[in-house]
Amino acid sequence: MTKAARRAVEPRLLSREQAATYCGVSAPTFVSECPVTPIKIRTRVLYDRRTLDRWLDSLSADEAKSLSREKWLALLDGDHAA
Secondary structure, eight states: HHHHHHHHHSSSHHHHHHHHHHTTTTHHHHHHHHHOOEETTTEEEEEEHHHHHHHHHHHHHHHHHHHHHHHHHHHHHHHHHH
């Protein structure tokens, strides 16, 4: 396998620092906020990209529910003011 081919492979398991970067946060924020349990392989602590995706997707779903609730309450407030 050529060096270029090896670089093209994206690992499924990420180190803590890679996982933080993948999620778009600093390593300390990742450690304090991410509920994903890492996988331990010998001495390495690794995060599964798919599990991180599910966690991030759940955050987006919670945000969408919250926005819908805010819109609903704004509608009620508008009706009340009329």
